[in-house]
Amino acid sequence: MAQRPSRPTTRKTLLGVAAVVALAALNAPAVAGFAQHAYHRYEINQPEYKAKYGHWALASLPEKYQLNSIHAILLHTGKVLLIAGSGNSVKLFEGRAFKSTLWDPATDTFKKIDTPADLFCGGHAQLPDGKILVAGGTARYEVLEGDVKRAGGAMLVKNEDPDRARTFPKGTLFRSPSGVEYRSQFPVRVPAAKKTPTGRIGPVKVTASEARVFVEAVEEGPLGITNTTEQYAIVGLQGKDADNLYGIANKLGLDKKDFQGIKDAYEFDPVTEKYTKVGSMREARWYPTLTTLSDGRVLAVSGLDDIGQIVPGKNEIYDPRTQTWSPAPTRYFPTYPSFFLTGKRKIFYSGSNAGYGPADKGRTPGLWDLRTNVFTPVPGLKDPDVLETSSSVLLPPAQDKKVMVLGGGGVGESRAATSRTAIADLDAEHPAFTTGPRLPENTRYLNSVLLPDDKVFTTGGSHDYRGKGASDILKSQIYDPAKNIFTPAADPSVGRNYHTEALLLPDGRVAVFGSDPLFADKADSRPGHFEQRVEVFAPPYLHQGGRRPDLALGGRTDVDHGSEVVLHTTDPAGISRVRLIRPGSATHVTDFDQRSVALDITRRAGGTLTVRVPDDASLVPPGWYMAVAVDTRGVPSRAVWIHVFV
Known part of the structure; x- marks a missing residue:
C-alpha cells in the first residue's frame, strides 16, 4: 500500500518555513503549532499537491438550511435531496419538526422542503421516471431500560367475525381481566375472519384473523407488567362485537423499548420538489434496504417493525405504475443489508449491514435468486464477524460483476474493527471472495464512492463504535481496481462516523455529509454533536491543468x-x-x-x-x-x- 502523502516543496520554501517553525518552537509551542498549521494550509493549496492528492473545501450551508443529514440522494436535476426527518433528535420527533433540504451544488443554493412524516432511517431508491421512493421511517424512539415509565409490548388483535373487517384508531383501550388498561400507540386494521368449508353441505369453519399493534399501560409503574398470556377486552365494544373482537398479549413489561418503524411510503418528485404519499407497505420498517429491480419495481427488505423487532423475512415489492406493494420471497436479513442487482431477479448480498440483528443470523454473504428463493452462500471472506458498518461497492465497470467489501466492525457496540478488504467475483463459475489490499487503519463507517475514471474514493470512518475515544479517521484513499492498490488522497478536515453519507456530484466532485458521534472528547465525558458541515472533495483529476473534456x-x-x-x-x-x-x-x-x-x-x-x-x-x-x-x-x-x- 502506498504511504501517506509526502510534502514536496522547493528547497528555498522548505528552508524558510522550517526556520520559522524552529524559531517559533524556541519561543512557544503554541506559536510553533500555528506555524505548522499555516505551512500545512499553504502546502495543500499548491497546484502540485492538488494534482497528486486532490483538495477539500467546505460548502457554505447557511444556518437556516442546516440539518442533521441522515440521507443524501442525487436527483436528475443535479440537485441533492438531504433528508433528516427528526434527525436522531427526540425533541424534534416529539415536536414533529421533520426536515429536508434541497442543495444545488452548481449554484451552492438551498431550499427547505416540507417533510410529511419522520423519514429518519427509512429506505430510498431511484425510480424509472426519476422520482425517489422513500419508504419507512420512525414511529417511536428507543427508550432504554430504566427510563421506560409504562409497561408495554405487542398486542394481537383478533377478529372472529367472518363478515366484517374492523379498524381501530390510535388510542384504543384494551382492558385485562384484572382491570388494567392499555392504550394502542398506532391505528390497526383487522381483516375479517376466514371462512373454510368443511364439506359440500357441512358447516363452515371460521378462523379468526389477527393484526398486531403496540400498546402501553395507561398508568405508569409496575402495575401494568404481565408475563402471562391474557385475553383483553376492547373497551367500548358490546354484544357480539365484544365476543368477536379482543386482544391477546403474552408479555407486557418495562424492559427496553427499541426504535419502531412506519409503513408510510412517499415519492419525491425532483421537478415539483414535493413529496407525495403512495400506498403504504404491508410491514412497518425502520432501517430497510430498497433495491431497484431490472423491471423498475423496488424490493424492500428488513427493518425494525412496529414493535421494534426485525421484520422476520417478510419482504415486499413496490410497483411504481400502481403505487402499491405486493409480497416478495420470504428471507431474513439484518437491517440495511447491502444489496446489488446482478441479474434478472437476482441479488448479491455482500454481508455488509448497518446494525440490528443477532450475530449468528442473516450475516452470510451470498446470491439470492428471487424467482426460486434459493440463497447460495459466497465463501472466502476473511473476518466475517466484523461486517457490520462495513462499506460495499460494485466495482467499476459494472460489467465485471465484482463487489468489494471494505473495513467493518463487530456487531452492536463492539470495539472490534478491521482494515480488511475483499473482492467477490460474481462472474466466476464458483463465486468467492479473494483478499484485497488493506486499508491504512482498522475502519468502520467508511464511505466509498465510484469515480468516473473507474476508481473508488474512500474517506472517513472511525476505529471505534460511533467515534468513541475520539477515534475518527481523518484520511482518504483512492482504490484502483486495475492495479488493486490504494493511493493516499488529501486529508479531510471533518471527522465522519455513524449517520454519514457521500455522493458523486455531476461535476466530478464528491460531497460528504453528516456524522453522529456519541461523544465529543477522547475521554468520552462530553456528549457528541451531529456534524452539519458539508465537505466537498475535488479529486486529483480536476487539478491536472489543461482543458477538461466537454460533453x-x-x-x-x-x-x-x-x-x-x-x-x-x-x-x-x-x-x-x-x-x-x-x-x-x-x-x-x-x-x-x-x-x-x-x-x-x-x-x-x-x-x-x-x-x-x-x-x-x-x-x-x-x-x-x-x-x-x-x-x-x-x-x-x-x-x-x-x-x-x-
Missing part, C-alpha cells in the same frame, strides 16, 4: 436498452471511455443505487461520439443516469443526463 447530448434524452446515443465533444479522439453512472442514494455508509456502467464507443466522427447502451436491464436498471466522458489523462467531463426507460 453534450446530440439528440433525445430518453433512450432504450441496446440503443445508440450520439454525444457531442470537441475532441472525440481524445476520449478513452464513456461511463453511465447511476445517481447515488446513500445513508449509513450504504448506497442503494450506486453503479458505473461502461458504454461501448461505436463511432467517432467529426465532433461526435456514438455510444451504445447495454441491452441488459439488470446491468442498467431503468432510470436516469449521468453520462461522463473521460479523456486519455483520466480527466472526466461534466455529466450530461440520460434517461434509460423501461
Whole structure:
C-alpha cells in the first residue's frame, strides 16, 4: 500500500518555513503549532499537491438550511435531496419538526422542503421516471431500560367475525381481566375472519384473523407488567362485537423499548420538489434496504417493525405504475443489508449491514435468486464477524460483476474493527471472495464512492463504535481496481462516523455529509454533536491543468436498452471511455443505487461520439443516469443526463 502523502516543496520554501517553525518552537509551542498549521494550509493549496492528492473545501450551508443529514440522494436535476426527518433528535420527533433540504451544488443554493412524516432511517431508491421512493421511517424512539415509565409490548388483535373487517384508531383501550388498561400507540386494521368449508353441505369453519399493534399501560409503574398470556377486552365494544373482537398479549413489561418503524411510503418528485404519499407497505420498517429491480419495481427488505423487532423475512415489492406493494420471497436479513442487482431477479448480498440483528443470523454473504428463493452462500471472506458498518461497492465497470467489501466492525457496540478488504467475483463459475489490499487503519463507517475514471474514493470512518475515544479517521484513499492498490488522497478536515453519507456530484466532485458521534472528547465525558458541515472533495483529476473534456447530448434524452446515443465533444479522439453512472442514494455508509456502467464507443466522427447502451436491464436498471466522458489523462467531463426507460 502506498504511504501517506509526502510534502514536496522547493528547497528555498522548505528552508524558510522550517526556520520559522524552529524559531517559533524556541519561543512557544503554541506559536510553533500555528506555524505548522499555516505551512500545512499553504502546502495543500499548491497546484502540485492538488494534482497528486486532490483538495477539500467546505460548502457554505447557511444556518437556516442546516440539518442533521441522515440521507443524501442525487436527483436528475443535479440537485441533492438531504433528508433528516427528526434527525436522531427526540425533541424534534416529539415536536414533529421533520426536515429536508434541497442543495444545488452548481449554484451552492438551498431550499427547505416540507417533510410529511419522520423519514429518519427509512429506505430510498431511484425510480424509472426519476422520482425517489422513500419508504419507512420512525414511529417511536428507543427508550432504554430504566427510563421506560409504562409497561408495554405487542398486542394481537383478533377478529372472529367472518363478515366484517374492523379498524381501530390510535388510542384504543384494551382492558385485562384484572382491570388494567392499555392504550394502542398506532391505528390497526383487522381483516375479517376466514371462512373454510368443511364439506359440500357441512358447516363452515371460521378462523379468526389477527393484526398486531403496540400498546402501553395507561398508568405508569409496575402495575401494568404481565408475563402471562391474557385475553383483553376492547373497551367500548358490546354484544357480539365484544365476543368477536379482543386482544391477546403474552408479555407486557418495562424492559427496553427499541426504535419502531412506519409503513408510510412517499415519492419525491425532483421537478415539483414535493413529496407525495403512495400506498403504504404491508410491514412497518425502520432501517430497510430498497433495491431497484431490472423491471423498475423496488424490493424492500428488513427493518425494525412496529414493535421494534426485525421484520422476520417478510419482504415486499413496490410497483411504481400502481403505487402499491405486493409480497416478495420470504428471507431474513439484518437491517440495511447491502444489496446489488446482478441479474434478472437476482441479488448479491455482500454481508455488509448497518446494525440490528443477532450475530449468528442473516450475516452470510451470498446470491439470492428471487424467482426460486434459493440463497447460495459466497465463501472466502476473511473476518466475517466484523461486517457490520462495513462499506460495499460494485466495482467499476459494472460489467465485471465484482463487489468489494471494505473495513467493518463487530456487531452492536463492539470495539472490534478491521482494515480488511475483499473482492467477490460474481462472474466466476464458483463465486468467492479473494483478499484485497488493506486499508491504512482498522475502519468502520467508511464511505466509498465510484469515480468516473473507474476508481473508488474512500474517506472517513472511525476505529471505534460511533467515534468513541475520539477515534475518527481523518484520511482518504483512492482504490484502483486495475492495479488493486490504494493511493493516499488529501486529508479531510471533518471527522465522519455513524449517520454519514457521500455522493458523486455531476461535476466530478464528491460531497460528504453528516456524522453522529456519541461523544465529543477522547475521554468520552462530553456528549457528541451531529456534524452539519458539508465537505466537498475535488479529486486529483480536476487539478491536472489543461482543458477538461466537454460533453453534450446530440439528440433525445430518453433512450432504450441496446440503443445508440450520439454525444457531442470537441475532441472525440481524445476520449478513452464513456461511463453511465447511476445517481447515488446513500445513508449509513450504504448506497442503494450506486453503479458505473461502461458504454461501448461505436463511432467517432467529426465532433461526435456514438455510444451504445447495454441491452441488459439488470446491468442498467431503468432510470436516469449521468453520462461522463473521460479523456486519455483520466480527466472526466461534466455529466450530461440520460434517461434509460423501461
